[in-house]
Amino acid sequence: MIAELGNISLSAALAMAIIQSVFPILGAAKGNQTWMSLARPTARLQFLFVLIAFMILIYSFLVNDFSIAYVANNSNTLLPWFYRFSAVWGAHEGSLLLWVLILNIWTIAVTFFSRHLPDHFLSRVIGVMGIVSIGFLLFMLFTSNPFERLFPIPTNGADLNPLLQDIGLIIHPPILYMGYVGFSVAFSFAIAALLAGNLDITWARWSRPWTLLAWIFLTLGIALGSWWAYYELGWGGWWFWDPVENASFMPWLIGTALIHSLAATDKRGIFKNWTILLAICAFALSLLGTFLVRSGVLTSVHAFATDPTRGIFILALLAVFIGGSLILYAIRAPSTKSAGSFELLSRETFLLFNSILLLVAMLTVLLGTIYPLIIEALNLGKLSVGAPYFNAVFIPVMTPLVIFLGFGVLTKWKQNNFVTFLRKIRTLLISSLLIGICIGAVFFSDNQLKSIAGIVAALWISFTSLYSLFVKIKDKKDKIIAFKIIPYSFYGMLIAHIGFAVSIIGITITSQHSIDIHQRMKVNDKIEFADYKFHLMDLKTLSGPNYQATEAVVDVIKNGQLITTLRSQKRIYTVRNISMTEAGIDAGFTRDIYISLGEPLNDGAWSIRLYHKPFVRWIWLGAILIAIGGLLAIIDRRYRLDGLLKKTSSNNNEAISTIK
Amino acid sequence: MMRYLFPLVIFAGLTTLFIFGLQNDPRYVPSPLINKAAPEFTLPTLHKPDQNISINELKGKISLINVWASWCAACRIEHPLLNNYTKKYQLNLYGLNYKDKRSHALQWLENLGNPYIESAYDEIGTVGIDYGVYGVPETFILDKKGIIRYKHIGPIDDEQFSRIIMPLITKLKQDQYP
Amino acid sequence: MKIAPKILLIVYFLLSNFVYANDEPVVFQNRDLEERYYLLIEEVRCLVCQNQSLADSNAPLAQDLRNEIFKMIQINKSNTEIMEFLVKRYGDFVLYRPPLKKNTWLLWFGPFLFLIVAFFVTVLIIKKQSGETQVNK
Numbered sequence: 018m019i020a021e022l023g024n025i026s027l028s029a030a031l032a033m034a035i036i037q038s039v040f041p042i043l044g045a046a047k048g049n050q051t052w053m054s055l056a057r058p059t060a061r062l063q064f065l066f067v068l069i070a071f072m073i074l075i076y077s078f079l080v081n082d083f084s085i086a087y088v089a090n091n092s093n094t095l096l097p098w099f100y101r102f103s104a105v106w107g108a109h110e111g112s113l114l115l116w117v118l119i120l121n122i123w124t125i126a127v128t129f130f131s132r133h134l135p136d137h138f139l140s141r142v143i144g145v146m147g148i149v150s151i152g153f154l155l156f157m158l159f160t161s162n163p164f165e166r167l168f169p170i171p172t173n174g175a176d177l178n179p180l181l182q183d184i185g186l187i188i189h190p191p192i193l194y195m196g197y198v199g200f201s202v203a204f205s206f207a208i209a210a211l212l213a214g215n216l217d218i219t220w221a222r223w224s225r226p227w228t229l230l231a232w233i234f235l236t237l238g239i240a241l242g243s244w245w246a247y248y249e250l251g252w253g254g255w256w257f258w259d260p261v262e263n264a265s266f267m268p269w270l271i272g273t274a275l276i277h278s279l280a281a282t283d284k285r286g287i288f289k290n291w292t293i294l295l296a297i298c299a300f301a302l303s304l305l306g307t308f309l310v311r312s313g314v315l316t317s318v319h320a321f322a323t324d325p326t327r328g329i330f331i332l333a334l335l336a337v338f339i340g341g342s343l344i345l346y347a348i349r350a351p352s353t354k355s356a357g358s359f360e361l362l363s364r365e366t367f368l369l370f371n372s373i374l375l376l377v378a379m380l381t382v383l384l385g386t387i388y389p390l391i392i393e394a395l396n397l398g399k400l401s402v403g404a405p406y407f408n409a410v411f412i413p414v415m416t417p418l419v420i421f422l423g424f425g426v427l428t429k430w431k432q433n434n435f436v437t438f439l440r441k442i443r444t445l446l447i448s449s450l451l452i453g454i455c456i457g458a459v460f461f462s463d464n465q466l467k468s469i470a471g472i473v474a475a476l477w478i479s480f481t482s483l484y485s486l487f488v489k490i491k492d493k494k495d496k497i498i499a500f501k502i503i504p505y506s507f508y509g510m511l512i513a514h515i516g517f518a519v520s521i522i523g524i525t526i527t528s529q530h531s532i533d534i535h536q537r538m539k540v541n542d543k544i545e546f547a548d549y550k551f552h553l554m555d556l557k558t559l560s561g562p563n564y565q566a567t568e569a570v571v572d573v574i575k576n577g578q579l580i581t582t583l584r585s586q587k588r589i590y591t592v593r594n595i596s597m598t599e600a601g602i603d604a605g606f607t608r609d610i611y612i613s614l615g616e617p618l619n620d621g622a623w624s625i626r627l628y629h630k631p632f633v634r635w636i637w638l639g640a641i642l643i644a645i646g647g648l649l650a651i652i653d654r655r656y657r658l659d660g661l662l663k664k665t666s667s668n669n670n671e672a673i674s675t676i677k
Numbered sequence: 678m679m680r681y682l683f684p685l686v687i688f689a690g691l692t693t694l695f696i697f698g699l700q701n702d703p704r705y706v707p708s709p710l711i712n713k714a715a716p717e718f719t720l721p722t723l724h725k726p727d728q729n730i731s732i733n734e735l736k737g738k739i740s741l742i743n744v745w746a747s748w749c750a751a752c753r754i755e756h757p758l759l760n761n762y763t764k765k766y767q768l769n770l771y772g773l774n775y776k777d778k779r780s781h782a783l784q785w786l787e788n789l790g791n792p793y794i795e796s797a798y799d800e801i802g803t804v805g806i807d808y809g810v811y812g813v814p815e816t817f818i819l820d821k822k823g824i825i826r827y828k829h830i831g832p833i834d835d836e837q838f839s840r841i842i843m844p845l846i847t848k849l850k851q852d853q854y855p
Numbered sequence: 856m857k858i859a860p861k862i863l864l865i866v867y868f869l870l871s872n873f874v875y876a877n878d879e880p881v882v883f884q885n886r887d888l889e890e891r892y893y894l895l896i897e898e899v900r901c902l903v904c905q906n907q908s909l910a911d912s913n914a915p916l917a918q919d920l921r922n923e924i925f926k927m928i929q930i931n932k933s934n935t936e937i938m939e940f941l942v943k944r945y946g947d948f949v950l951y952r953p954p955l956k957k958n959t960w961l962l963w964f965g966p967f968l969f970l971i972v973a974f975f976v977t978v979l980i981i982k983k984q985s986g987e988t989q990v991n992k
Contacts, residue, residue, distance in 0.1 A: 252911050259906050294684060301688070314698040317906050328699045336692050343685040350681045358984055366981055373973045381966040387694065388953075388962045394697035397958040399707055401900045403908070403951025410966045417970070535880040596913075616878035616913070624878040706902060709946040776915065802919050809944040811902035811916055 020085050023073040023164040030066035030117075031154040033059045038147030041140035042212070053140040057128045060143050063150065064121040071118050074105050074163055083174050086167035087111060093176040093592050095563035103187040104177040109311060109327075110163035112190060116307075117153050119191070119198045120146065127202060127227070134223060141209035142202075149201050152334040160327050176563065176592035185245030193238030193265060197303040199231025200268060203275065204300035204342070207293045211345045216289045216353045221282040224296070226651050228279060232272040233647040239265050240640035251598030251613045253533065253628045255636060258407040260315040263386045264306030270379040271299045274372035276647075281368045285357040285430060288369065290350045295372065297346065301339040302379070307331055314390060360432035367425030374418040381414050382407070419474045419521075422514065423481035445484060449476040464529040471525025475518035482514045506653035513646025520639025526632040533628040538569075539621055547629035549610065550574040554582070556623060564588040566599075569614045569625060573603065585614040585625075609633050708809050708828045715742075715817065715825050716807040723774050723782055723796035730771075730797050735819055739849045740769040742817040743793070744805065746777045747785040749813045755832035759792040762838065768846070772796030775805045775813055818842065820849045877918055881925050888928050895934065896921055898951045899941060908951060 037059035044052025074087075078101045083089040091104045091111070106115040124146045131139055157163070206224035210216055242265065247255040256262060275295040282292045309315055312328025359365035385402045393399055427441050453473030461468045489507070493499035534546050538553045545551075555570040566588040573580045583601030590597065603610040608631045615624030710716070719731040735742070743759065745752045763770050772793035774782045779798060786796075799805055808817065811830075818827040827845055829837065848854075883889040893910065899920065901912040909917045909924075920941070927937045941949050953959045 250911075254911070257906075290681075297684075308695065312695075312699060314695065314701075314703065316703045325699050328695075332692065332695055332699070339688055340685065340692075343688055347681040347685055355984065359981075360985055361981055369977055369981065373977050374970075377966070377969045377973045380969050384962065384965050387691075387698075388959075389703075390694060390698040390701075391961075392958055393701050394694055398947060400947045400953045400959070401949070401951055402953055402962065403898070403900065403906075405898050405952035406962070409952075410963070414966050414970060537880050618879055624880055706946060706948045709943060802915075806919060806923060806944060809946075811945070 020164040026070040033063035042144035045137040056143040145205035179590040196235025203228040207296035268302040274375035478518040509649030516642025523635025720797040747781040763792040
């Protein structure tokens with residue numbers, strides 16, 4: 018009964034989505050106020066229905082309703098309640114429902130926080146989001162219904178994939194989807210502007226906070242995913258260049274280009290078409306990610322159980338949404354004129370380089386990800402493209418980006434004096450190089466060149482960023498006031514760029530200087546490794562709610578002092594008979610010690626892997642800084658939504674007059 | 678106008694590629710051994726540990742090598758079909774018992790029937806590696822000269838047997854090579 | 856019906872995790888051999904896994920192949936010889952670093968091609984629009 022309610026709720030949501038897209042968009046075209054006014058109430062009703070469906074699915078998991086196929090396939094009475102809760106989005110159907118719910122959260126957020134936008138514009142934005150929702154609701158109802166019944170009803174469920182029984186899975190997908198799906202807002206703003214035929218800069222200003230917010234979520238989502246893989250997969254890797262990871266990284270790269278390009282469009286009225294294209298591209302890549310993960314065209318560690326009909330459906334959605342948008346773009350874009358102009362040596366130049374280089378980076382990842390498909394489609398064989406390839410080509414592609422980043426923050430809008438510019442970069446470049454080389458030479462004895470390159474890159478980014486702050490305050494008499502009048506968005510940029518530098522340091526040092534050892538150990542065995550002594554104190558058998566485990570207890574000793582006691586488990590989840598490793602990690606600012614229990618060997622010994630991973634935390638610390646930087650940019654008074662309220666009243670008139 | 682259509686063209690190209698991609702099975706890895714001589718091996722037979730069987734025994738006739746193991750769930754599904762095929766048709770079906778316990782394997786044949794002329798016993802799986810085995814069950818078709826002409830990965834079903842395997846064997850019997 | 860065998864394969868892959876798990880650490884005479892071993896197993900794909908290298912997988916086949924690589928290193932085979940051994944049996948698919956061949960030219964040179972094209976296009980755009988400025992002036 019309850020499952021049928023879920024179905025009815027989804028159908029009602031679909032009906033709302035149809036009204037939400039048809040009438041407001043037509044109304045905006047015809048100037049029909051009544052039709053436009055349907056946008057907000059229908060969007061809110063749609064949200065309500067999707068929320069009810071979602072709640073019903075949660076309820077079905079919590080009460081173990083195995084008459085629902087999705088619950089039976091992904092849960093079990095032995096599964097702890099919080100995993101039964103997160104199992105809602107643990108597989109394809111439920112995660113799709115989460116996708117739609119999050120799309121609706123973004124939509125109602127727009128209905129609440131964008132009331133100041135002109136009616137015709139807001140109607141179109143909400144209408145476009147409605148169209149996206151229609152597509153995904155149809156997809157769910159026709160190919161992936163989470164409420165499908167199962168008969169005969171099994172006495173117990175098949176359990177949740179043990180890999181997903183973790184705190185990481187409770188939070189990682191919702192955050193990541195907030196990012197993915199959030200780009201639908203930027204996309205809808207861009208389409209609304211195209212529909213209006215008015216690529217004035219106002220749309221860019223309005224969509225900036227939304228785009229930034231989606232990008233922040235995506236940044237955090239990717240970082241969480243990386244952190245989760247690090248401790249959950251049990252071999253200490255944090256990025257594998259797996260198709261699913263690439264699927265989230267590509268929209269991030271374009272999202273990063275987009276937020277920079279939006280800034281240029283907003284402030285200087287340039288790159289208008291380019292920004293529109295990036296907004297379409299970011300959402301296209303989110304959809305592409307959905308396709309790659311759920312269609313089964315590529316094999317991946319984290320892919321969902323797949324089915325070709327789903328692939329065809331998503332591909333059709335992709336073709337309609339993105340194909341349609343690009344046709345609209347081809348019609349509208351030629352009539353747009355850039356307002357501002359700039360010299361070769363200007364911030365605009367470097368922002369343009371920035372977004373084009375990020376595009377190149379994205380294309381590189383895309384090429385590597387789909388290359389096996391290309392080759393197979395052309396009947397030229399079958400091959401794999403993995404981490405060694407990406408590591409080899411991605412770094413050279415990113416290098417000019419890092420250099421230009423420094424140039425960009427040092428230049429002013431419009432034009433710059435070449436000599437002063439040269440003088441500025443000379444000192445900063447030399448000091449980054451010298452300090453980088455010194456650090457590399459003092460601290461590292463092997464892989465020096467690569468380590469130095471990474472450190473120099475990070476220093477260059479930090480020094481140029483800090484210098485741009487120094488320039489802003491050096492001539493001011495009252496330094497405190499000088500600091501105060503600098504807008505939040507500037508601090509945001511500063512922190513985000515330094516976050517990027519911090520991540521580069523983490524990535525460089527971890528990749529170049531991590532060491533590990535694979536060891537046979539019995540209770541009371543001791544080994545020396547990476548300046549630490551590891552003492553296997555105990556091997557005990559434990560039983561969890563739905564698994565049996567062996568736990569290794571290892572004391573870590575340095576200079577005769579106990580640093581920490583690490584515990585690593587080898588679990589066998591009884592329902593699916595799958596084994597999992599729970600790593601034991603001592604996290605530190607400059608190093609992680611990581612142990613992972615392997616397999617039982619003969620005569621009571623076990624294989625154990627020990628890892629020493631310097632600066633690995635910096636990778637995620639950098640991501641957090643980047644996100645904080647983004648947040649500061651959002652709360653900047655100039656873009657804050659209530660600030661917009663006052664400001665846009667005059668812009669509205671402008672916008673309307675240009676339409677006429 | 679053209680340069681504004683550029684993104685659309687790229688997008689259309691990608692979409693076409695994905696349509697092709699959907700028709701391929703990403704798990705299927707074509708074997709580089711096709712149309713090459715079957716790798717040499719000499720292994721004890723499953724039933725008589727002191728007797729050896731080598732690749733030479735398979736030469737001079739069209740033969741099939743089926744890689745199987747008692748621990749492999751998919752083999753259990755394939756097995757009755759193999760029994761059926763060997764009854765119906767004149768197939769020279771050999772088994773390669775892969776990384777199994779001899780007692781388990783013998784018990785399995787006792788319970789489920791033995792479709793094989795002979796099974797080679799590859800205890801540690803080295804012959805399996807030489808044959809590029811990765812997804813038990815696998816079936817190789819060898820021509821009279823001992824050249825591998827086809828490899829099937831995973832359990833054979835009736836449709837694949839009558840559509841691919843039988844026609845190929847008929848062709849090979851008439852000395853036609855694909 | 857068509858997807859049934861696929862599902863069975865997956866079942867096999869999962870079940871097979873419990874057959875003959877042997878994780879005995881390998882011991883080398885010197886550090887160089889050990890480093891070569893770890894680099895090699897990082898770059899070889901485990902065929903039965905979803906998308907993992909030999910180093911990251913506990914599948915029996917991955918263990919067998921690791922063992923095979925270990926033995927070849929012991930008898931002083933070069934990296935090229937070891938890779939050839941694997942490619943002969945499983946094809947280029949096992950290599951995570953695709954070899955530079957006709958069918959991988961685009962893969963290896965593509966990114967640099969993108970970079971060069973991007974650079975020229977950008978310079979062209981900037982030149983064109985700063986030219987317009989001067990005309991306007």
